[in-house]
Amino acid sequence: MKRFGDRRDGKRVRDIHGMQNILIDFKPNRCDSAVYMNAKIDVTEFVKFINKKKKDIEGLTFYHGIVDIMAKAIYSRPFMNRFIAGRTMYMHNDVILAQTIKVEFSDTSVEALMNIKVDPEDTLVDISRKTKEKVDEIRNKKMSGKGNANGAADMVGSLPKFLRIPVVGILKWLDKHDWLPKSITDDNLYYSSAILSNIGSFKVGAIYHNLTNFGTSSSLITFGEIKEEAKGKWYMEMGATIDERIADGFYFCKALKLIEYMFSNPEVMMKPAGEKVKYPENLKK
Numbered sequence: 001m002k003r004f005g006d007r008r009d010g011k012r013v014r015d016i017h018g019m020q021n022i023l024i025d026f027k028p029n030r031c032d033s034a035v036y037m038n039a040k041i042d043v044t045e046f047v048k049f050i051n052k053k054k055k056d057i058e059g060l061t062f063y064h065g066i067v068d069i070m071a072k073a074i075y076s077r078p079f080m081n082r083f084i085a086g087r088t089m090y091m092h093n094d095v096i097l098a099q100t101i102k103v104e105f106s107d108t109s110v111e112a113l114m115n116i117k118v119d120p121e122d123t124l125v126d127i128s129r130k131t132k133e134k135v136d137e138i139r140n141k142k143m144s145g146k147g148n149a150n151g152a153a154d155m156v157g158s159l160p161k162f163l164r165i166p167v168v169g170i171l172k173w174l175d176k177h178d179w180l181p182k183s184i185t186d187d188n189l190y191y192s193s194a195i196l197s198n199i200g201s202f203k204v205g206a207i208y209h210n211l212t213n214f215g216t217s218s219s220l221i222t223f224g225e226i227k228e229e230a231k232g233k234w235y236m237e238m239g240a241t242i243d244e245r246i247a248d249g250f251y252f253c254k255a256l257k258l259i260e261y262m263f264s265n266p267e268v269m270m271k272p273a274g275e276k277v278k279y280p281e282n283l284k285k
Contacts, residue, residue, distance in 0.1 A: 007178045009191065009216060010090035013082060023245050024087050030211045030218070033084075035244040038206065039256055040235055041263050043226055047234045049266035057128055063198045064128040066223055068269045069262045071095050071118035071127065074193050076276040077255040081193045082246035083216040086176055089246070090216070094119075095273070098189035098217065099196050101135060112138045113153070113189045120274025127273070152184045175214055190215025200225040206239035218243040236263075254279065 005012040027033040046065060054060045074080045074095050081092045095118045100111040114134050118127060156167055174180045185191045195217050197209060205224035211217070224237035238259075242252060258279045262268050268277050 005088075007085070007090055008182075009094075009178075009185070010083065010085075010092045013089040013091055016089055020089070020245065024084055024089070027245065028087055029213050030084065030243050031213050033244050034211055034241050035249075035252070036208050037240040037242065037252060037256055038208075039238045039260065041238055041260050042233070043236045043263050044232065044234045046263045046266045047226065049269070053124070057125055059132050060124075060128050062226060063201070063223075064131055065124065065266065065269060066198065067097055067116060067118070067131060067196065068124045068127045068273065069259060069266075070097060070194060070196060070221065071122070071273045072262060072268060072275075072277055073255055073259050075120065075274050076258060076278070077251065079247040079251055080219065080255055083218045084243065084245050085178070085216060092193050092216065094193075096192040097194055097196055098192035099198065100189060101138060113187055114138060115187050115189060115192055118273050120272060122273045123271065124269040172214060185215075188215065190217050192217045194219040194221055196220075197222040199223065200236065206237035208239050208241050211241055211243060218246050 003012070023033075047062070050060060050062055050065050078091070081095060083090055083092065096115050097118060098113070098115045101114050116127070116130050116134060118130075122130075156164060156171070159167060171180065171184075189195050190212060192215075195209075197220070199205075199207065200223050203225050206222045209220045209222055211220055219240060219242045221238065221240045224239075226234055226236045228234050240256075258277060261279045262277060
């Protein structure tokens with residue numbers, strides 16, 4: 001139930017300690033609060049699992065599996081779904097993973113925004129279907145018109161500079177007060193639990209990407225190319241930029257360990273996303 005002080009897209013976190021509030025005051029902007037994490041993840045079992053499931057799930061890709069694991073990580077480590085707005089901490093109402101996609105495969109093609117809402121009962125099958133449907137919808141240009149974030153961004157971006165700058169300033173002010181219309185925040189990657197970037201599809205490694213002070217996304221995570229580095233052993237780079245104000249370093253490290261564990265135990269993807277996964281503390285490396 002919504003309480004006074006909650007937002008449309010999140011509930012105010014009321015049980016944080018004073019040190020976190022002070023940190024928010026010292027660092028009121030998300031871009032000033034970025035921490036970086038990297039990992040080279042053993043994805044051997046993940047690759048075997050996805051290749052096997054491709055026979056049963058039409059159109060399944062490695063990226064669909066990555067989205068599933070990241071959603072389960074957020075459900076299992078819920079502080080990762082927090083965000084700061086107006087020097088106040090909130091928890092997203094939903095788990096939403098965002099990305100940009102090319103409308104067409106060419107250098108001159110425009111990019112479109114895409115958000116995938118992962119419900120607690122979703123499994124790999126559901127996430128694969130949702131992702132494919134959204135990509136097809138965008139590439140068929142059904143979302144390129146009016147009344148959505150892509151259309152709004154294109155319209156504002158087409159204005160001359162002397163108009164565009166004050167309009168963007170107004171949008172940022174409305175964003176700060178949670179007054180932007182849903183037509184702009186829906187399917188806007190900056191209004192998500194995390195932004196994912198699958199740059200491995202371009203045959204490159206993971207990178208660190210900046211956060212933005214606009215919107216509610218506290219994490220931006222990139223995934224590099226999946227490579228076979230030894231016979232039968234596959235690895236993938238992951239680079240994460242995270243707003244340090246939403247949790248502490250210990251919490252982030254346990255989230256990373258959980259992600260690595262799920263890539264090594266990919267059968268968890270067939271269970272509901274909302275079913276929490278715990279990293280075994282006594283697991284031997």
